[in-house]
Amino acid sequence: MYRLKDDPTLVDRTSLHVSDIRRMLEFCLNNAYYIFEEDLYLQTDGLLTMGSPISPPVADLFMESFEREALLTAPNPPRIQKRYVDDTFCVIEREHLVSSLSHLNNLRKDVIKFTYEEEPNDQLAFLDILVKRKPDLSLDTTVYRKKTHTDQYLNLDSHHPESAKGSVLRSLFQTADNVSSNIEEKRHEKTHIRQA
Incomplete structure (x- = not known):
């Protein structure tokens, strides 16, 4: 919500208050229903990725926040770090690879897990x-x-x-x-x- 609170142009684009937008987002994210083999399900974990227009921007906002936190608290920050959605390219000293991966995977272990590929x-x-x-x-x-x-x-x-x-x-x-x-x-x- 910090992005909405810090956006000076929000009042020019909507008459909704940040708390109203938050409640609507929570409603959409907590009521993600889908049909599989003719049965109706409520998704209780993660974002509904298929057919939900709200999931990609919410996931990107999460990754942006996660990335900021990860870089600020990294014991050995990467020399280069680029991200597109959930794919990340980093240049890290080889001796810091395992500890860097551990750092990322311990920040929000219930939400996201990183893997890596070497060159x-x-x-x-x-x-x-x-x-x-x-x-x-x-x-x-x-x-x-x-x-x-x-x-x-x-x-x-x-x-x-x-x-x-x-x-x-x-x-x-x-x-x-x-x-x-x-x-x-x-x-x-x-x-x-x-x-x-």
Whole structure:
């Protein structure tokens, strides 16, 4: 609720008081019903993820608060830390990995549990980015595709509008420019797109 209380623009967007918004949120979160095999259930733990428009922003607000607390109380804070929803990329000294994981998992052990992946061959995938560690310990990035990726996007012979087809290509080239950290990687990625 601190986000609502600290928001100076809230009064411009709604006549509701923060306590009213809180009560409505609590009602929605405490009345998460769903149907499974024709039986009605009330979810009593966690957020209803399927079909509930309120769950993603609430989960993101939780993660933002959790992240702030974790970083402020970390005995060995990461050198780099990036998050997208519940996926987190951290650069941590290897000798602090176990204690850092323990710190995260003890903050709210009833709510969230973290796992980790180490970097095989000095590289690690994070979302659709492959992060590579260079010998000087700096990082390079390029587009990442899972082994099961098929390079199939939108059939050019389909009946989609030409604008949609062009949008797919523009998006792929824009991703190559935004994700690839050096000219060689950008060139390689754009060649891959043209050949796909």
